[in-house]
Amino acid sequence: MLEIKNLFAEIEGKNILNGVSLNIRPGETHAIMGPNGSGKSTLASVLAGREDYEVTSGEILFDGHSLLEMQPEERARAGIFLAFQYPVEIPGVSTANFLKAAMNELRKSRGQDPLDAMDFLALMREKSKLVEIDRSFLQRSLNEGFSGGEKKRNEVFQMAMLEPKLAILDETDSGLDIDALKIVSNGVNALRNDNNAFVIITHYQRLLNYIIPDFVHVFYKGKIVRSGGKELARELEEKGYDWLKGTA
Amino acid sequence: MENNDLHGKLLADFHQFEQTLNGGINMPFQILRREAAERFRALGFPTIRLEEWKYTNVMPLIKHDYTALPAAVPPVDAFPAPPDFIPENAVKIILINGRFSPDYSLPDAMPAGLGVSSFDTTDTETKNMIGKILDFSDNAFTALNTAFAYYGAVLKIADNANISQPITVLNYTDARDAAIFAQPRLFIYAGRNSQASIIEYSATIGEQPALVNSAIEIIAAENSSIRHYIIQDDTAAKITASHIRQAAASLYYAVTLTLGGHFVRNTAVAELAAPGAEAHFYGLALGSDKRLIDNHTMVDHAAPHCQSNEHYNHILDDRSTAVFNGKIYVRKGAQKTNAYQSNRTILMSGSATINSKPQLEIYADDVKCSHGATSGCLDETSLFYLRSRGISEEKAKALLLHAFAAEISNKIQIGNTRLKIDEIIAKRLHDEE
Ligand SMILES: Nc1ncnc2c1ncn2[C@@H]1O[C@H](COP(=O)(O)OP(=O)(O)OP(=O)(O)O)[C@@H](O)[C@H]1O
Numbered sequence: 246m247l248e249i250k251n252l253f254a255e256i257e258g259k260n261i262l263n264g265v266s267l268n269i270r271p272g273e274t275h276a277i278m279g280p281n282g283s284g285k286s287t288l289a290s291v292l293a294g295r296e297d298y299e300v301t302s303g304e305i306l307f308d309g310h311s312l313l314e315m316q317p318e319e320r321a322r323a324g325i326f327l328a329f330q331y332p333v334e335i336p337g338v339s340t341a342n343f344l345k346a347a348m349n350e351l352r353k354s355r356g357q358d359p360l361d362a363m364d365f366l367a368l369m370r371e372k373s374k375l376v377e378i379d380r381s382f383l384q385r386s387l388n389e390g391f392s393g394g395e396k397k398r399n400e401v402f403q404m405a406m407l408e409p410k411l412a413i414l415d416e417t418d419s420g421l422d423i424d425a426l427k428i429v430s431n432g433v434n435a436l437r438n439d440n441n442a443f444v445i446i447t448h449y450q451r452l453l454n455y456i457i458p459d460f461v462h463v464f465y466k467g468k469i470v471r472s473g474g475k476e477l478a479r480e481l482e483e484k485g486y487d488w489l490k491g492t493a
Numbered sequence: 494m495e496n497n498d499l500h501g502k503l504l505a506d507f508h509q510f511e512q513t514l515n516g517g518i519n520m521p522f523q524i525l526r527r528e529a530a531e532r533f534r535a536l537g538f539p540t541i542r543l544e545e546w547k548y549t550n551v552m553p554l555i556k557h558d559y560t561a562l563p564a565a566v567p568p569v570d571a572f573p574a575p576p577d578f579i580p581e582n583a584v585k586i587i588l589i590n591g592r593f594s595p596d597y598s599l600p601d602a603m604p605a606g607l608g609v610s611s612f613d614t615t616d617t618e619t620k621n622m623i624g625k626i627l628d629f630s631d632n633a634f635t636a637l638n639t640a641f642a643y644y645g646a647v648l649k650i651a652d653n654a655n656i657s658q659p660i661t662v663l664n665y666t667d668a669r670d671a672a673i674f675a676q677p678r679l680f681i682y683a684g685r686n687s688q689a690s691i692i693e694y695s696a697t698i699g700e701q702p703a704l705v706n707s708a709i710e711i712i713a714a715e716n717s718s719i720r721h722y723i724i725q726d727d728t729a730a731k732i733t734a735s736h737i738r739q740a741a742a743s744l745y746y747a748v749t750l751t752l753g754g755h756f757v758r759n760t761a762v763a764e765l766a767a768p769g770a771e772a773h774f775y776g777l778a779l780g781s782d783k784r785l786i787d788n789h790t791m792v793d794h795a796a797p798h799c800q801s802n803e804h805y806n807h808i809l810d811d812r813s814t815a816v817f818n819g820k821i822y823v824r825k826g827a828q829k830t831n832a833y834q835s836n837r838t839i840l841m842s843g844s845a846t847i848n849s850k851p852q853l854e855i856y857a858d859d860v861k862c863s864h865g866a867t868s869g870c871l872d873e874t875s876l877f878y879l880r881s882r883g884i885s886e887e888k889a890k891a892l893l894l895h896a897f898a899a900e901i902s903n904k905i906q907i908g909n910t911r912l913k914i915d916e917i918i919a920k921r922l923h924d925e926e
Pocket residue numbers: 256257259261279280281282283284285286287288297330
């Protein structure tokens with residue numbers, strides 16, 4: 246589904262990604278861990294199409310198509326979803342209104358008719374239950390004045406609504422209380438199937454007790470320095486990152 | 494010089510007009526009109542050398558061969574029906590070519606507490622009030638309007654009256670046959686504890702040059718509330734002046750939406766003359782092509798314990814220009830003043846321009862005043878967030894612009910009017926389903 250081949254990217258002349266390679270197949274869940282500033286969010290942003298970063302070499306294929314040539318909205322329509330580490334506050338645009346616009350654009354790109362108001366409401370009701378988000382939030386301005394945890398939950402709600410093929414969750418667990426963590430994890434698990442895939446960026450092994458990854462990758466100085474199964478996360482939790490530093 | 498040609502012609506028109514009026518020449522307002530004509534003679538049209546007109550060049554407007562003489566008034570059905578944001582039940586006050594047209598205006602059942610008359614027929618007490626607060630000493634357009642303000646409309650809201658039907662003032666201009674320079678004028682008196690909402694809207698027919706130079710005076714008695722919605726979407730060039738004088742605990746709440754028009758200059762003054770008075774100015778300007786939208790506001794805090802709140806948003810595309818000049822004047826003794834001002838501009842094109850100038854003059858020491866002005870492009874991070882969900886760049890821009898515009902249009906407190914205006918704005922900003 247996703248093939249990242251020896252990817253280098255920079256911002257303002259500073260190298261951030263230094264040769265990332267990663268293959269993700271349908272049905273898989275990959276966790277990415279790694280120290281602050283190692284480039285995890287940068288990779289997520291490059292996948293989603295943020296233009297601030299310049300890809301200097303390497304290639305990304307998504308379902309065989311070159312991702313780097315696609316606009317952010319085209320990537321979303323192709324099935325990529327990024328749950329932001331820092332969701333943006335958008336005053337004056339309600340979550341409901343925004344999702345309706347997003348949903349209809351996705352449907353249009355697949356040659357489907359827009360959802361009518363009733364069906365859209367019903368879908369919102371169903372998905373808001375999944376992540377236990379209070380529906381009054383959906384009428385409020387997108388993320389405006391939401392607490393840290395509410396913003397994260399809203400990201401997962403959006404993911405549930407849009408049903409992407411590849412979802413990248415960038416530290417969606419930070420800022421969540423223990424109950425919310427369970428709710429969000431259950432939400433994610435409910436969405437997992439053989440046709441989609443998840444990339445979970447996290448600092449904490451705790452999340453991986455709920456969302457059990459097939460692979461764990463360790464990011465360091467802009468590339469993956471180690472990959473393994475779920476037990477790698479536990480090892481990192483115990484030893485920290487110091488033992489990896491020689492490997493970079 | 495063409496400017497002088499028009500200037501001289503308008504003065505000649507004035508004298509001709511005076512000849513045609515029989516009687517009443519010694520009325521106080523007639524004397525004022527003559528003074529105003531004199532003032533217009535002395536001032537001439539403003540040039541960009543004047544600070545108040547630095548960015549707003551009227552020369553291209555006044556090169557036409559206008560007449561200010563009240564032309565024949567066409568019947569009201571020559572004009573398009575009022576747009577659907579005007580509530581069905583609204584009281585309609587119609588001015589055609591600057592003349593109040595009572596025949597078309599007065600509904601059979603005027604709401605209780607609302608009196609409508611014209612400058613020449615109103616009661617003596619009102620006649621004596623007209624023209625007292627709108628200063629024309631340094632504004633040639635206000636002077637010109639005052640000189641020709643014979644057919645203005647008077648709205649009187651009785652003490653304690655709560656007028657639930659919105660009062661709509663429709664200014665129609667006929668530019669089918671000749672260039673026209675209309676001078677509509679309004680005088681409003683809001684009695685003690687009264688409440689009313691006023692919607693102003695104007696429309697022009699015909700292809701000849703049209704310049705609508707309107708002026709409005711409002712006297713707000715103790716504890717009155719006036720909500721004033723000004724919807725500007727006219728093909729005529731517009732120059733407006735308004736002045737409200739507020740007594741104790743009165744509320745003035747103005748929402749000015751400039752959606753269209755190639756040239757708009759608004760000068761609005763709120764004079765907070767007694768304790769507890771409160772003025773709100775909300776403004777939205779949508780600029781495109783080579784349009785110019787200029788808002789000059791002045792809040793005069795002349796008494797203690799008053800509040801003012803001003804919030805103007807601009808969206809400027811193409812080669813449009815906006816001017817915002819917000820003066821807050823806090824007089825000595827106006828302690829406990831609370832004054833807030835903000836002006837935000839989104840520039841959609843590198844060729845659009847905003848000239849924003851807050852002007853605070855504060856002569857009291859125990860006051861809270863703040864102001865802020867920002868301008869820039871749409872926020873990239875917000876755009877990316879929306880696009881990352883599959884929304885096209887175009888639609889993402891439209892959503893953000895619409896939200897920004899709605900910050901102001903949402904201030905309209907007449908539900909259906911707010912909704913309909915929102916639909917118009919959505920369309921203009923391409924935020925449609
Ligand atoms: N706009 C920018 N300008 C300059 N440097 C940047 C910019 N954006 C990111 N960086 C730098 O790139 C590096 C990688 O940042 P990134 O956000 O990808 O790290 P991360 O692995 O997600 O860290 P964290 O775990 O703290 O979220 C950091 O050193 C960061 O300072």
